Amino acid sequence: MQIRGQYKIVNFAKLKQSVYCNYNLIILPQIEYMKFPVKLSVICFIAIGVTGRLQSQQQLKSKIVLVIHGGAGIIEKERMTPQKEAAYTAALTDALKAGYNILSKGGRSLDAVEAAVRVLEDCPLFNAGKGAVFTHEGKNELDASIMNGKTLSAGAVAGVTIVKNPVSAARAVMEKSNHVMLSGAGADKFAASAGLEIVDPSYFFTEERWQLLQQVKKEDSLSKSGGHSYNDTRPANIYPDSKFGTVGAVALDAEGNLAAATSTGGMTNKMFGRIGDSPVIGAGTYASNATCAISCTGWGEFYIRLVMAKSVSDMMEYGKWDLKNAADEMIMKRLPALGGDGGMIAVDRNGNFTMPFNTAGMYRGFIKADGKPVIGMYKDIKE
């Protein structure tokens, strides 16, 4: 990962250098021959231009924002212990700060969303990276994707098993290959060759997720299907994390560029190479500077069928919807109309953002230019 914390400074230096060079080499000699009123006008003109550009950068800087989620589902205050709530709050705050440290120094939204998602991947509380749920075979198969709104570049991995941070593998696919989506052993092989941190599959083991697999397997073996059902219709409220465990981040940086990233461990007891929406560009993740950046969490199959993230972007681009109304239309109306549920985080190019969900709760948070992290889990925080 390349953190570009010095980006703002480099930019300002370049800007100054450029103005001085132009002034010395081109403008200065010509001004010498001008009459005083003209000379004054030209100097004022240059000064206004430079000030305007600096002001514009300042305005953009004041709009920087990072929004994150840690999955949607049956997250209710009554089920939560104070200790668990504190742990989630701390982890989400860490993720926000990791991204903010980049954005506040003029860094790129792409770096910020990757940094935030890496923190959530490294935390065993969330179903992504360390803490991922187990497949039927007792393995951890991870999916992730990332998209750069400035260039419409994108990268995704599906079913990686030895990459510590799948979101960084997705970024490597975007930046170090001509491909967008790599899967399975090929994706693992690529990640290793790209120099990413490789871990033994046992790194992803957590006792809690292992017990969840045993519990789900036991109940499946008692069910009619004998466990190997392709039609797993167990209610989402029994195993919320198994269906909705996903993390993600979206950001707007001081340069006005948008980016989005999503990462997941998939579904507990999942079989048969199932790919959800998280690694599918347009479904679980999308970013375009023309509209917005989006990361989704929910019942992946419905998000793929609705091409969820791109739909919101297109409603803005072609239908002139605003971000909040477009996201609400998809999450609160069209998603449940098909029978799906979940949530979404989205930010537009003006720094407006929204975090709708049609479930009981969604782990989420945001941080703006003031650097104050705001965390939410239930239906209680204002955006």
Place this chain on the structure above:
Amino acid sequence: MQIRGQYKIVNFAKLKQSVYCNYNLIILPQIEYMKFPVKLSVICFIAIGVTGRLQSQQQLKSKIVLVIHGGAGIIEKERMTPQKEAAYTAALTDALKAGYNILSKGGRSLDAVEAAVRVLEDCPLFNAGKGAVFTHEGKNELDASIMNGKTLSAGAVAGVTIVKNPVSAARAVMEKSNHVMLSGAGADKFAASAGLEIVDPSYFFTEERWQLLQQVKKEDSLSKSGGHSYNDTRPANIYPDSKFGTVGAVALDAEGNLAAATSTGGMTNKMFGRIGDSPVIGAGTYASNATCAISCTGWGEFYIRLVMAKSVSDMMEYGKWDLKNAADEMIMKRLPALGGDGGMIAVDRNGNFTMPFNTAGMYRGFIKADGKPVIGMYKDIKE
């Protein structure tokens, strides 16, 4: 696969039965008590209603259309032999007829697109099913997807190796599982359990594709990257099929329902679990009765980044573009603007269709209610 060739007959019988039942049980006794002018009006009203419904069905039937493609690329008359041209024409005609046999009897667009794609998969001329190109390891890994515009249901498989007709595996995922996308060994296992025809991997072997792999490997081994490059930038015109080999079909049926399907053998010498746009809903395939049905063929990575198929649909839904202008905007402007190339077939809910491509040619064809297949390869047929 369930072919519903008798659908029209069943429907008409039901319609008649329904009218007679209503007439005998409800309307007839009440008419007895009416005065003559009122009686006449009621009878006329019923007659107009029935005629109107029959006319409306007739109008829809007259709009049935099936459009197919067999890949876009460097397809130029100068490079084609009369024998090869005749073979392609015959295969495309067979595919059109297979779908038309269903549509003309009032069958479903979903059945028609599956039937047409199966014919193209079974033909070794196209890079899908039998005739698929080889991966670096000398294997055939196949991708396919299908979508029902009426229900927004969708299914996809990525990297199957033993399924004779991947498009039918995609349909089985849609109809016999709760998932949308299955990959690798899991997808193969699912297809077998769903009762699809399973073949030995050697079934997909064709001498021509094998020689192509040897040729590409040889040239790669002479190149700087030593063959295992993630950045394969060899010009598309050297191995057009290796980059653009895909087949697909879109259709509108007499019930006014749209459907789309796509199938591919991927890229020659592809490695590292690369997934292209063909199995990605929204990118290579999309269908919604609200707008259109689309199947794409081209440089998959660009189609994923543009979320190609859904973009055209959304331009129609939210921006009120017509089908042709929306498809042209994406294929002729936005795709090359990013550096990509390829084509698309698309049909809207009124039976209008379009087949744009920004390459030298695209194997394609269409058939309408009159049952006359029209085939094209170069830039020469009128839609």
